[in-house]
Amino acid sequence: MTRIETHKDLTRRNTFGMKVSCACFVEYDSLEDLFSLDFGELPQPVFHVGAGSNLLFTGDWPGTLLHSCIKFLRPMGLEEDEVLVEVGAGAVFDSFVEWACSRGLWGAENLSLIPGEVGAAAVQNIGAYGVEAGDIIVRVNCFDREAREMVTFENADCRYGYRTSFFKEEGKGRYIITSVLFRLSRKYNPRLEYGNIRSAFDGRQPMHPDDVRKAVSDIRKAKLPDPAETGSAGSFFKNPVISAEHFARIEEVARAESGPDVRVPHFDTPEGVKVPAAWMIERCGLKGFRLGDAAVYEKQPLVIVNLTGKAAPEDILALERKVIAAVKDKFGVELHPEVEHI
Ligand SMILES: Cc1cc2nc3c(=O)[nH]c(=O)nc-3n(C[C@H](O)[C@H](O)[C@H](O)COP(=O)(O)OP(=O)(O)OC[C@H]3O[C@@H](n4cnc5c(N)ncnc54)[C@H](O)[C@@H]3O)c2cc1C
Known part of the structure; x- marks a missing residue:
C-alpha cells in the first residue's frame, strides 16, 4: 500500500523536533508500491527520508518526502561461522541489532541504540565505538529512480568512508535503498578497542554480544540526549x-x-x-x-x-x-x- 498525505506536520518525524511541514508525504510498504510511483507527478523536489535523526529541516519542505515501510528481516543462511541477514530499508536499525545480539551473533553490537532506519544506516555508514555499518554490510539493494530498475551495490561499490558513502555523494537522490544484506558471525569476536567500552569491562571479557550491547547502551544513555526527551x-x-x-x-x-x-x-x-x-x-x-x-x-x-x-x-x-x-x-x-x- 502507498499512503499519501498533504501538508503533513513533521514535528514528530525529525528527532530535532523542528516544527516544520512538507507539501506531500508518501509512505510505501513494498517494492511494487515504489515501482508504481510516478515521481514526476509528485510535488517537487522529492527527497527520501528515514526517521529524520540526522536531518535539520531549515524550514518547511516545499515538495515531497518519501518514506519506506519495507521492514522485513530475513536470515539468508549460513556460510561456515557466518550468518547473512537481509533487512528492509524501513526497519529500525536498532531492532536489527537487538535481533542479532539476542541470537548470539557478533558484528552489530557496538552499533546499539543508534537511532534511525536500516536504509539510512547504509547511506550514512553509521558508526560508534570503533565499528561502522560498512564493516558488516555485504551488499545494498536499490531502486534506481532514473533507470526505474533495481540495482545491487557490493560493499566495495558503496565506497564507505567516515560517515559517508557513494549514496551520500555521487549517488545521492538517484538511488533509493530498499534492503541491505549484513554479515554477522557466530564466532566470538568482541570489538573492545574503543576506550570507553574497554573500561566498561574493566579487564573482564564479555561472554555474549548482549553484554556489549548493554555496556554500549549504558555509555550512550549517560552521554547522549534521549530523542524522546530532548x-x-x-x-x-x-x-x-x-x-x-x-x-x-x-x-x-x-x-x-x-x-x-x-x-x-x-x-x-x-x-x-x-x-x-x-x-x-x-x-x-x-x-x-x-x-x-x-x-x-x-x-x-x-x-x-x-x-x-x-x-x-x-x-x-x-x-x-x-x-x-x-x-x-x-x-x-x-x-x-x-x-x-x-
Ligand atoms: C541521539 C542521537 C544519537 C546518534 N548517534 C549516532 C552514532 O553514534 N553514530 C552515527 O553514525 N550516527 C548517530 N546519529 C545520527 C543518526 O542516527 C544516523 O545518521 C542515522 O543513520 C539516521 O537514520 P534516519 O533513518 O533517521 O535517516 P534520516 O536522518 O531521515 O536520513 C539520513 C540520510 O539518509 C537518506 N536516506 C534515508 N533513507 C533512505 C533510503 N531508503 N534510501 C536512500 N537514502 C535514504 C536521507 O535522504 C538522508 O540523506 C545519532 C542521532 C541521534 C538523534
Whole structure:
C-alpha cells in the first residue's frame, strides 16, 4: 500500500523536533508500491527520508518526502561461522541489532541504540565505538529512480568512508535503498578497542554480544540526549582531520593556556590527524552554552540540542554559526556539520 498525505506536520518525524511541514508525504510498504510511483507527478523536489535523526529541516519542505515501510528481516543462511541477514530499508536499525545480539551473533553490537532506519544506516555508514555499518554490510539493494530498475551495490561499490558513502555523494537522490544484506558471525569476536567500552569491562571479557550491547547502551544513555526527551540529531559536527603541522599549532595553543603537560586528544589516520571536535568546542568555553532555545549539550559538546523543545531552525543555525566561528578563531579549524540541512 502507498499512503499519501498533504501538508503533513513533521514535528514528530525529525528527532530535532523542528516544527516544520512538507507539501506531500508518501509512505510505501513494498517494492511494487515504489515501482508504481510516478515521481514526476509528485510535488517537487522529492527527497527520501528515514526517521529524520540526522536531518535539520531549515524550514518547511516545499515538495515531497518519501518514506519506506519495507521492514522485513530475513536470515539468508549460513556460510561456515557466518550468518547473512537481509533487512528492509524501513526497519529500525536498532531492532536489527537487538535481533542479532539476542541470537548470539557478533558484528552489530557496538552499533546499539543508534537511532534511525536500516536504509539510512547504509547511506550514512553509521558508526560508534570503533565499528561502522560498512564493516558488516555485504551488499545494498536499490531502486534506481532514473533507470526505474533495481540495482545491487557490493560493499566495495558503496565506497564507505567516515560517515559517508557513494549514496551520500555521487549517488545521492538517484538511488533509493530498499534492503541491505549484513554479515554477522557466530564466532566470538568482541570489538573492545574503543576506550570507553574497554573500561566498561574493566579487564573482564564479555561472554555474549548482549553484554556489549548493554555496556554500549549504558555509555550512550549517560552521554547522549534521549530523542524522546530532548531534541537533537546526535553529533552535529564531524571530527576534523588536519595536517600534522596544524595539529602541532593546536598543541601550542593548548600548552600556552594549560601548561606543558596538557594532552590534546587525537587519532592518527591515513588522511591526517583527527581531533575530536567536542574537545575544541569545550576548549572554546561553549560546553552547555545556550543561545535562545538551542544549546550545546552539557554532557557532550558535539551535540546541539533543542533545549526547550521550542527551538526553531534559525536558533539551531545561529548556534551552529557561533560554534564554527569560535573554533575557527581559536584553532584555525573549520568544522563541518555531520547533520544534513534540508
Ligand atoms: C541521539 C542521537 C544519537 C546518534 N548517534 C549516532 C552514532 O553514534 N553514530 C552515527 O553514525 N550516527 C548517530 N546519529 C545520527 C543518526 O542516527 C544516523 O545518521 C542515522 O543513520 C539516521 O537514520 P534516519 O533513518 O533517521 O535517516 P534520516 O536522518 O531521515 O536520513 C539520513 C540520510 O539518509 C537518506 N536516506 C534515508 N533513507 C533512505 C533510503 N531508503 N534510501 C536512500 N537514502 C535514504 C536521507 O535522504 C538522508 O540523506 C545519532 C542521532 C541521534 C538523534
